[in-house]
Amino acid sequence: MSEKELMSPADIHAFGIEIVFKQLEKDGWVIDSADVLADLASEPQIVAKKDGELAFFVVRTDVYPNRGRFEEGAEAFNTLVRHANAHGASCYFASVLIANSEGKTDEEMSVPVKGVAYNIEFNGLVKMELPPAAPVNGNASAA
Numbered sequence: 001m002s003e004k005e006l007m008s009p010a011d012i013h014a015f016g017i018e019i020v021f022k023q024l025e026k027d028g029w030v031i032d033s034a035d036v037l038a039d040l041a042s043e044p045q046i047v048a049k050k051d052g053e054l055a056f057f058v059v060r061t062d063v064y065p066n067r068g069r070f071e072e073g074a075e076a077f078n079t080l081v082r083h084a085n086a087h088g089a090s091c092y093f094a095s096v097l098i099a100n101s102e103g104k105t106d107e108e109m110s111v112p113v114k115g116v117a118y119n120i121e122f123n124g125l126v127k128m129e130l131p132p133a134a135p136v137n138g139n140a141s142a143a
Contacts, residue, residue, distance in 0.1 A: 016061025
């Protein structure tokens with residue numbers, strides 16, 4: 001049996017961006033830009049418009065049994081949302097899970113082989129928003 005070529009982390013990331021790109025188009029978004037070659041540090045991976053809303057999309061993809069996660073921390077999250085807001089855009093997160101459809105066991109489904117079919121789990125978008133600002137004066141009122 002010949003050795004199968006595995007997808008690299010960059011291939012897995014690009015595959016997730018492609019999945020989200022196609023779903024956004026299906027949902028009526030007009031894609032302004034999409035970069036399947038973007039590394040995880042390049043944000044956003046997709047910029048699109050729909051019904052007058054400009055939106056930045058951050059995509060994370062992982063292989064079964066894991067879902068793509070935004071693990072860069074609160075500072076990176078806040079920077080992304082502020083960047084989107086500065087451009088008059090909303091910011092959304094898309095988590096994608098891919099599973100090798102040829103796999104019969106959990107272990108086989110977790111092997112990202114190039115050129116095989118995949119089962120995909122993408123449950124939509126999560127809006128990334130900053131928490132409301134705390135009041136400047138901590139006391140509501142003094143009686």
